[in-house]
Amino acid sequence: xxxxxxxxxxxxxxxxxxxxxxxxxxxxxxxxxxxxxxxxxxxxxxxxxxxxxxxxxxxxxxxxxxxxxxxxxxxxxxxxxxxxxxxxxxxxxxxxxxxxxxxxxxxxxxxxxxxxxxxxxxxxxxxxxxxxxxxxxxxxxxxxxxxxxxxxxxxxxxxxxxxxxxxxxxxxxxxxxxxxxxxxxxxxxxxxxxxxxxxxxxxxxxxxxxxxxxxxxxxxxxxxxxxxxxxxxxxxxxxxxxxxxxxxxxxxxxxxxxxxxxxxxxxxxxxxxxxxxxxxxxxxxxxxxxxxxxxxxxxxxxxxxxxxxxxxxxxxxxxxxxxxxxxxxxxxxxxxxxxxxxxxxxxxxxxxxxxxxxxxxxxxxxxxx
Numbered sequence: 204x205x206x207x208x209x210x211x212x213x214x215x216x217x218x219x220x221x222x223x224x225x226x227x228x229x230x231x232x233x234x235x236x237x238x239x240x241x242x243x244x245x246x247x248x249x250x251x252x253x254x255x256x257x258x259x260x261x262x263x264x265x266x267x268x269x270x271x272x273x274x275x276x277x278x279x280x281x282x283x284x285x286x287x288x289x290x291x292x293x294x295x296x297x298x299x300x301x302x303x304x305x306x307x308x309x310x311x312x313x314x315x316x317x318x319x320x321x322x323x324x325x326x327x328x329x330x331x332x333x334x335x336x337x338x339x340x341x342x343x344x345x346x347x348x349x350x351x352x353x354x355x356x357x358x359x360x361x362x363x364x365x366x367x368x369x370x371x372x373x374x375x376x377x378x379x380x381x382x383x384x385x386x387x388x389x390x391x392x393x394x395x396x397x398x399x400x401x402x403x404x405x406x407x408x409x410x411x412x413x414x415x416x417x418x419x420x421x422x423x424x425x426x427x428x429x430x431x432x433x434x435x436x437x438x439x440x441x442x443x444x445x446x447x448x449x450x451x452x453x454x455x456x457x458x459x460x461x462x463x464x465x466x467x468x469x470x471x472x473x474x475x476x477x478x479x480x481x482x483x484x485x486x487x488x489x490x491x492x493x494x495x496x497x498x499x500x501x502x503x504x505x506x507x508x509x510x511x512x513x514x515x516x517x518x519x520x521x522x523x524x525x526x527x528x529x530x531x532x533x534x535x536x537x538x539x540x541x542x543x544x545x546x547x548x549x550x551x552x553x554x555x556x557x558x559x560x561x562x563x564x565x566x567x568x569x570x571x572x
Contacts, residue, residue, distance in 0.1 A: 253391030271301025391432025429462030
């Protein structure tokens with residue numbers, strides 16, 4: 204059951220503003236970068252997405268928890284967000300398949316959360332003022348103390364976080380006898396990305412973020428996948444070096460989100476911290492190769508420099524965001540390597556972009572033949 208209405212929680216933003224609400228999840232204090240997600244559904248997938256590590260998420264939907272939680276709706280083994288901000292927590296959930304309530308789930312994973320906050324006003328503030336750090340506490344009532352604690356929280360700009368969410372040991376998924384072998388570099392890979400490749404007949408081995416090229420080659424992969432993940436890609440020198448070596452292998456290579464940014468950095472295209480990022484299930488993207496548009500799921504606070512990409516002779520822009528014309532996809536000329544900024548594996552949806560996994564598998568088959 205949720206905490207009693209008398210249990211107060213306080214939210215303090217980096218701009219000094221203070222918001223009061225009611226606690227749910229675990230009782231405690233948490234900090235992180237404030238961001239928002241516009242999706243009406245998929246809260247469990249959001250909370251377990253490693254790309255959200257280090258962030259406190261505003262859920263823009265008016266109600267949260269109304270369909271409970273279940274084991275299948277996860278993208279990693281644990282909740283990765285630092286905290287949750289909601290308008291209204293639903294005490295009762297309607298889905299018969301659910302194993303429990305969202306409140307119980309957040310308690311289990313020791314996540315501090317606050318409800319009763321005007322999340323749409325907070326979202327408007329982030330859209331206007333940009334990303335900022337915040338602190339939530341349901342145990343400390345001294346606002347000045349919370350503000351002092353907030354000043355100690357590091358900026359996401361320059362923060363390397365991928366190695367903190369990556370697997371410690373390699374593991375495999377799929378049929379070992381498959382003719383398609385894909386080596387995955389895990390910077391915070393989502394479960395459903397791997398499943399999308401396995402569903403297409405691939406046998407994948409997932410490697411730690413700081414894997415050596417020799418270990419990657421020992422798998423005798425037919426293709427390489429560069430995963431999503433949290434933090435500032437420009438702070439990942441080790442990954443950029445590895446990806447340069449991967450692309451030099453001339454084998455099909457596919458990157459998603461952070462993987463897209465790292466592929467760009469490996470080809471001398473800088474990245475930058477966005478004003479407030481793209482997060483949600485409804486971002487329109489145009490495929491410049493086909494001329495078709497797709498509705499996409501997105502979760503990123505960094506992007507590749509659009510001016511540098513457009514000046515680069517060795518890179519083709521394949522996708523652009525129709526809201527702000529930011530770069531959503533690239534292909535390396537003369538190399539079987541491509542990437543997208545958004546999430547084609549999106550769960551619970553939309554599924555407009557699943558074709559990218561088909562293109563990756565087809566590219567592998569073509570190169571093998």
